[in-house]
Every structure is written in C-alpha cells, then in structure tokens.
Amino acid sequence: MRKEKTRQQNPVESGHQTSSVFNARANKAVSTTKRTELVTSVLKRIEGEHVVPSSKWRFVCTEYGIWALWALTVVIGALSVAVMIFVGGHARFALYEATHDTALSFFVEVLPYIWIVVFVVMTVLAYVNLRHTKRGYRYQVYHVVISSVVFSVVGGLVLHVFGIGSLIDTQFGKRMPNYQSMEKAEIRMWQAPKEGRLVGIFSAMDETDTLYVFTDEAGQVWKIETLELRDRDKELLSSGYQVRVLGTTTDAAQYRFYACGVFPWMFGKDVSTMDIREDRKQFVARMYEHMETRKRLLDIQRETYGNDIPMPFVEGKCGELAVMERMKF
Amino acid sequence: MQENVHDMTDAEIIEKTLDDQVFFGHIVMRYEEKLSRYMQRLGVRSREDRQDVLQEVFIKVYRNLHAFDATFSFSSWVYRIAHNEAISLYRKKNVRPEGHLIDEGDDRVFREMASGDGAEELYDKELNAQRVQEALEQLEEKYRDVLILRFFEHMEYEEISDVLKIPIGSVGTLIHRGKQRLRKILNTEHLRV
Numbered sequence: 001m002r003k004e005k006t007r008q009q010n011p012v013e014s015g016h017q018t019s020s021v022f023n024a025r026a027n028k029a030v031s032t033t034k035r036t037e038l039v040t041s042v043l044k045r046i047e048g049e050h051v052v053p054s055s056k057w058r059f060v061c062t063e064y065g066i067w068a069l070w071a072l073t074v075v076i077g078a079l080s081v082a083v084m085i086f087v088g089g090h091a092r093f094a095l096y097e098a099t100h101d102t103a104l105s106f107f108v109e110v111l112p113y114i115w116i117v118v119f120v121v122m123t124v125l126a127y128v129n130l131r132h133t134k135r136g137y138r139y140q141v142y143h144v145v146i147s148s149v150v151f152s153v154v155g156g157l158v159l160h161v162f163g164i165g166s167l168i169d170t171q172f173g174k175r176m177p178n179y180q181s182m183e184k185a186e187i188r189m190w191q192a193p194k195e196g197r198l199v200g201i202f203s204a205m206d207e208t209d210t211l212y213v214f215t216d217e218a219g220q221v222w223k224i225e226t227l228e229l230r231d232r233d234k235e236l237l238s239s240g241y242q243v244r245v246l247g248t249t250t251d252a253a254q255y256r257f258y259a260c261g262v263f264p265w266m267f268g269k270d271v272s273t274m275d276i277r278e279d280r281k282q283f284v285a286r287m288y289e290h291m292e293t294r295k296r297l298l299d300i301q302r303e304t305y306g307n308d309i310p311m312p313f314v315e316g317k318c319g320e321l322a323v324m325e326r327m328k329f
Numbered sequence: 330m331q332e333n334v335h336d337m338t339d340a341e342i343i344e345k346t347l348d349d350q351v352f353f354g355h356i357v358m359r360y361e362e363k364l365s366r367y368m369q370r371l372g373v374r375s376r377e378d379r380q381d382v383l384q385e386v387f388i389k390v391y392r393n394l395h396a397f398d399a400t401f402s403f404s405s406w407v408y409r410i411a412h413n414e415a416i417s418l419y420r421k422k423n424v425r426p427e428g429h430l431i432d433e434g435d436d437r438v439f440r441e442m443a444s445g446d447g448a449e450e451l452y453d454k455e456l457n458a459q460r461v462q463e464a465l466e467q468l469e470e471k472y473r474d475v476l477i478l479r480f481f482e483h484m485e486y487e488e489i490s491d492v493l494k495i496p497i498g499s500v501g502t503l504i505h506r507g508k509q510r511l512r513k514i515l516n517t518e519h520l521r522v
Contacts, residue, residue: 038380039357042387046350051388053347056395134398137494138487 063134070129074151077122079168080115081156086165087112087182090271092189094280095263097287097326098197098246099189110185112169123148183267190244191217196321198222198245198257199265202238212237214245214257225250225258228290228318233262241265248321260318261286284327291329294319339403343394350391357387360404363482364411370477371415382418386411405491408482412474412492464514472507479504 045051091110093103100106126148130136136144159165173181190199193216200216212224214237224245226234236243242265250256263283266275297316318324334342334355345352364386368379389410397406465473478489486504490497 035354036358036361038361038383038387039354041384042357042391043351043354045384045388046353046391051392053394054392054396059393059396134401138490138497140496140498143496 066129066132070126070133070148073122073126073129074148074155077119077126077148077152078155078159079164080119080122081152082159082165083115083169084112084119084165085156085160086169087115089273090166090182090267090276092186092266092276092279094276095244095246095283097323098283101326109189110182112182114180119152122152126152186267187217193220193222193249193252193257196246196248196260196323198247199242200245201242202240205238209234212259220255222255222257225256227258228293228315229259229262230286230289233259233286236264237262246321246323248317250317258317260290260321287323287327288329290318290321291324291327294324340399343397343403346391347394353387353391356390356407360387360407364407367408367411367477367482368415370481371412371474373415373418378418382411382414386414389414401491402488405484405488408478408484408488408492409494460515461511464511467514468507468510472503472510475500475503476507476511 087110091106092099093106096103096106100109123145127141127144130139130144130148156165169181170183172179173184187199190197198214198216200214200222202212203215203221204213205211210226212226212234214222214224216222224237224247226237229237237245237259244263244265245257245259246261246263247257247259250258261283263279266279294316297319334345334352337345337355339356339359342352342355346356361383364383365379368382373379373382386407390407393410397403465476468476474493475489478484478492484492486497486500489495489500493500495503
C-alpha cells in the first residue's frame with residue numbers, strides 16, 4: 001500500500017516524466033552490480049522529485065552560527081563574571097559591622113544575584129550550543145560545562161582588569177532605575193539616619209568647631225555633633241568630599257546627628273585592596289577607642305557616683321552604638 | 330572506469346555524486362543490506378516498513394550530502410540517520426520497538442555480549458540465542474542500542490558515539506552496564522528455571 005503511494009508520488013515511475021537519459025546514466029553508473037529495487041526507487045525519486053543536496057553554505061552557516069552563539073554566551077558569561085568580581089572585590093566588607101549583624105547577612109545583601117543568574121543561564125546556553133556543534137556530543141557533560149565556565153571566568157578576569165565590570169555596573173545603575181548597582185546598594189546601606197548612618201557632603205561649621213552642617217544623599221540638611229570625633233575625622237568631614245558618617249540620630253525632628261566616625265566614600269575601580277584594608281583598620285581603631293572611652297567613663301562614674309545614677313557625661317554615646325556589640329572586642 | 334567505483338571510498342563516491350547524482354546508487358547499494366539488518370535489529374520488523382524507512386534514509390542522506398564532514402566516518406553518519414529514522418517511525422506509529430535480533434550466526438555474538446566478569450559461568454549455562462534475545466528486549470533502550478551497534482554492527486566506540494551522539498566515555502560505560510544488566514537478567518532467569 002505504502003509502496004503504491006510512493007509510486008504515485010513518483011512522476012518518473014508513473015510515466016509522467018520518464019527520463020530515458022537518466023535511466024541510461026543510472027544504469028551506466030551502477031551497471032556492474034545488479035541494481036536493487038531500492039537503488040532504482042531512490043534514484044528515480046531523486047530525479048522525479050528534483051531532490052538536490054542542500055547548499056553547503058547552509059550547513060557551514062549553521063555550524064558557524066552555533067559557534068558564534070556559543071562565543072556570545074561565553075562573552076556574556078565573562079561580562080557577568082567581571083561584574084561579580086567587581087562587586088565582590090569592592091563590597092564594603094571593611095565596615096560590615098556598621099551595617100549588618102553578621103558577615104553572612106552582609107554578603108547575602110550585596111551578592112549580585114542578577115549576574116549570578118545571568119552567568120548560570122549563559123553557562124547552560126553555552127553547554128547547549130557546544131553540544132550542538134559537530135563534535136560537541138563527543139565530550140562528557142562536565143568537560144563541556146567546565147570548559148564554558150573556565151572560558152567565562154578567564155574572560156571575566158581579563159575584562160575586570162580593564163575595568164569593564166565596574167563600567168557595566170555603574171552604567172547600568174545610571175541608566176536602569178531598577179538595576180541595583182554596587183553604588184546604589186552602598187548608598188542604600190549608608191543612607192539610613194534612623195540606624196545611625198549618613199552619606200553626604202559637608203556644608204558649613206559653627207565657630208566652636210563642634211557642630212557641622214551636612215547635606216545627606218537625600219538632600220536633607222543635618223547638624224552633626226562632633227564631640228567624639230578625632231581631628232582626622234573632622235578633616236575628612238570638612239573636606240568637601242562625599243563621606244560616610246557613623247553615629248546616632250539624637251533629634252530626628254531637628255535633624256541632629258551625633259557622629260562617632262567619618263569614613264571616606266570610597267567607590268569604584270580605583271579603590272585598591274590596600275585602601276580597603278586601611279579603611280578597616282581605621283574603623284576598628286575608632287570603634288575600639290569608643291569602647292575604651294565608654295569603659296573609662298563608666299569606671300569614673302562608678303568610683304564617683306556609684307551605680308545608681310545614669311551616666312552624667314556628655315561623651316560616651318558612641319560606646320553605646322549597636323555596632324560595638326557586633327565588634328566583639 | 331566502472332571497476333574503479335567499487336574501489337572508491339565512500340567519501341570519493343560522495344564527491345562524484347555531487348557532480349553526478351547517479352553515483353549515489355553505489356552508496357545505496359553499499360549500505361542497503363547493512364542498514365536493513367540494522368533496522369531489523371532495532372525492531373522494524375515489516376519488510377515494507379524497512380523499505381520505506383530506508384528510502385527516506387537515503388533521500389535524507391542525499392539531501393544532506395553537504396552536511397557530511399569527511400573527517401567523520403561516513404558509515405557512522407548514515408547509521409545515525411537510519412537510527413533517527415527508525416526512532417521517528419516508532420514515534421509516528423506510537424509503538425515500542427520489538428526486538429527481532431535472531432539471525433544466523435548470531436549465537437556467537439550473543440555469547441560474546443553476555444561475557445565479561447564471571448563469563449565462564451554463563452558459558453556453562455549454555456546460553457542460546459533465544460534467551461539472550463529475550464533478555465535484550467528487557468533491557469532499556471540506551472543499553473540495547475549500544476549493544477546492538479557494538480556486537481552486531483561491530484562498531485568501534487568512536488563510531489557508536491557518532492551514531493548515537495553520545496560522549497565516547499559514555500559508550501564504554503553503557504556497554505559495560507548493559508552487559509552487566511544483561512548477565513543479571515540471564516542469571517535471574519537461570520534461577521527461575
């Protein structure tokens with residue numbers, strides 16, 4: 001039944017387009033061995049249905065297209081790695097106790113999830129592409145996955161060296177409102193007056209050098225009390241550069257803020273590991289000083305007034321910050 | 330000139346075919362019997378079905394001649410197309426392939442297939458083709474496919490990898506596991522007896 005159907009479809013066999021020239025050529029080409037029924041039917045079908053080999057370029061383009069897609073996935077994977085390296089290397093871990101309860105909660109917040117997802121998706125696509133190349137199926141899954149990951153990671157490192165990770169993160173942050181760039185994340189973490197953190201720029205100071213006027217990231221003007229700040233902190237605060245101030249809000253209605261430490265707003269690809277280490281050193285030293293000051297004041301209070309009356313000193317507020325408990329001195 | 334065609338490699342005939350399609354007849358003749366047997370082993374039992382599938386296979390081969398890469402084995406490439414067409418037939422008919430493996434002289438192949446660690450025991454059990462065939466039919470498709478290509482079509486691991494489009498390492502693993510499972514099935518059957 002099916003054979004009949006095949007015959008009906010075949011115009012040569014049905015006599016519509018009998019090609020004696022073709023038959024002669026076919027017989028000549030395959031004459032030394034007896035032609036089988038299948039040989040005859042295949043050759044006649046090729047002739048009758050005008051079957052021609054598909055263009056070589058179609059296959060070449062398909063193969064190159066698959067390789068190009070693979071390369072694209074690796075490049076995008078490398079870009080995501082570059083951003084991840086940038087974020088990982090520049091997340092302000094140095095001051096994590098000031099913003100988070102634990103190092104883990106800090107990392108959970110700063111992890112570049114979107115880029116991790118992009119990297120995973122690109123690795124999967126790279127695997128699928130490589131599998132569809134001519135020889136792709138010959139390799140074990142882990143070989144294909146590892147090779148794609150290695151290419152992306154090495155590419156990502158190279159791109160990071162050239163500052164591409166930083167560029168992507170910063171530009172995406174500027175152009176895409178919903179994109180959480182490193183810079184936006186840092187500002188979100190530090191522009192939190194209720195939790196005792198401010199980001200902004202110095203505007204003016206009073207004559208006694210104890211009250212500084214400061215405009216935060218949201219445009220709010222604050223009066224910063226500098227009683228427990230060191231000269232280095234004051235210099236930094238009054239430098240006119242953007243800074244981070246750690247302390248406590250003493251009067252939310254009057255926008256008064258009691259400062260306990262001032263730290264530079266270090267951000268971007270130019271910040272070195274040395275800078276971050278120095279930042280950490282300064283932070284720990286400042287907090288340790290506050291802890292010592294509070295301890296000293298408490299001792300004086302106990303010796304002079306006993307334990308029953310509240311702390312009579314204006315100083316020592318910084319020793320009560322939540323960050324002091326997290327520091328575990 | 331005609332004699333030369335028989336001495337030509339597949340790749341050389343393909344070259345000629347691209348100039349003159351009638352040379353394709355030699356390719357069909359070279360592979361018709363092998364592929365027909367392979368199809369039969371894969372479970373395409375009806376001769377009519379096999380003829381139809383083979384016709385489609387060769388038309389597909391002809392249509393995709395430019396896709397053939399001479400750095401690969403032409404035989405593996407043709408077998409792969411045949412394998413895929415056989416699978417398509419099962420899917421189209423929505424049926425499970427039924428084994429039809431027994432052939433004259435297959436006894437030795439069956440013994441070879443079931444051999445391995447502890448092979449002596451199996452020889453002692455005087456395996457016969459019928460029992461091994463039944464055991465093969467109980468095997469998962471992935472094991473049956475590699476065992477057929479390895480022991481009936483006598484293919485190398487690399488060729489099997491090309492036909493089934495699986496990593497070369499997996500071919501060895503599948504053959505090893507397939508043989509183990511086959512022995513297990515045969516041992517269980519022996520105990521039942």
